[in-house]
Amino acid sequence: MSVYEKYKDKLKNSSLEAVHVVEAGDDIIVPLALGEPPSLIKALTHHEGLKGNRLFQMLSLHPVIEVDPEKIKVISMFLNKDERRAFSTNEIDLLPNHFSDLPSILRLATKNRVLMATVSPMDENGYFSLGTNCDYIAPLLDEAKTIILEVNEYMPRTYGTNQVHINDVTSIVEHHAPLVETPEVPVREEDRIIGKSIAGLINDGDTLQIGFGAIPNAIMDYLKDHRDLGIYTEMIPDKVVDLYESGAISNKSNPLALGRTTATFAFGTKRLYDFMHENKDFCMLPVDETNDVHNIAKIDDIVTINATVEVDFLGQCNSETIAGRYYSSTGGQADFGIGARMSKRGKGIICLHSTAKEGTVSKIVPTLAEGSVVTTSKNDVDYVVTEYGVAQLRGKTIRERTEALIGIAHPKFREELRSKAKELGYL
Structure with missing residues (x-):
């Protein structure tokens, strides 16, 4: 089977269909900032089969998801402005870390790891790029129970130790949207x-x-x-x-x-x-x-x-x-x-x-x-x-x-x- 046939076989019609492979009790880890897959995370809130799951995220560029914590408990590894409020009201928790230690900390603190990420479109050799990211996700790819990708044509293809092969992917959804940009910061x-x-x-x-x-x-x-x-x-x-x-x-x-x-x-x-x-x-x-x-x-x-x-x-x-x-x-x-x-x-x-x-x-x-x-x-x-x-x-x-x-x-x-x-x- 060619890499394109494998891609077609794993491509789902919706984000909800793509996340249906996540099981109750799985720990879900997403990259930080632009690597976070927004449509997949939103779909998790509609997944009826989840209970006792945890979502690990860092420097999220999106509001905290509204979900019963008995279903999905959100754990931040670096608070954004929305998470500050949510942490102060006990809606989410915070995992202390040195950034360099996160791969080893996540290996220690999680089980049944599901990795979800936004990636660039697949190349002719069957590789997706994590694009703007590599962070703590790349070191965990080989050990993941499940890998779910959100393909976005706006994500740049970059090089390094941030490649994901189609053979290792469980399900895929396409969601093409311009990447979030940093606001203009006035210089005083x-x-x-x-x-x-x-x-x-x-x-x-x-x-x-x-x-x-x-x-x-x-x-x-x-x-x-x-x-x-x-x-x-x-x-x-x-x-x-x-x-x-x-x-x-x-x-x-x-x-x-x-x-x-x-x-x-x-x-x-x-x-x-x-x-x-x-x-x-x-x-x-x-x-x-x-x-x-x-x-x-x-x-x-x-x-x-x-x-x-x-x-x-x-x-x-x-x-x-x-x-x-x-x-x-x-x-x-x-x-x-x-x-x-x-x-x-x-x-x-x-x-x-x-x-x-x-x-x-x-x-x-x-x-x-x-x-x-x-x-x-x-x-x-x-x-x-x-x-x-x-x-x-x-x-x-x-x-x-x-x-x-x-x-x-x-x-x-x-x-x-x-x-x-x-x-x-x-x-």
């Missing part, structure tokens, strides 16, 4: 100042881990005249296209895929998705490879850039909670912070605005708020950058750290912070 003056400071820490030939948001966008605006940059990251953002077009990227120092950008997922606009389509300059790898601290440590001159909610005088970073309530999750921040520390000449950069709530709250704090999570250890923080400057913490004592962090806090809070530091015995 503070973002530009921070971006310029961080760009000043990046040298020609450095390899970058960078993501999406106003500050990363500002940083990349200042990198267009750099040369021989590499991209070794967990997420490919839209602005990477600008760096390619300016000639800034060569990837001449990437030990895992020489000459290629490596990542485990992408999220941007149609411009990025079109640029990635059948572009062999991109190599999509599983998250337990891209975020493995040992692999990161092999990259000399790596610069990792991550955002946080607040930093205390010790250098501890809380990137997950606000006022003690969960806002997101760890992601790959700790992975890259540790990897950069282990790398030769690596730099781990944490960035944040100096204030929140329209300037009424300092984000440089004496101690983290009660109930806060320590996302990145004080021992793994190198640079902290606000619009008021750069504090290098590595190699600094507690008192030196305290002085440096007060120095990049908003001026109106510095006197109060200094007083608190004296009360704590840090100054």
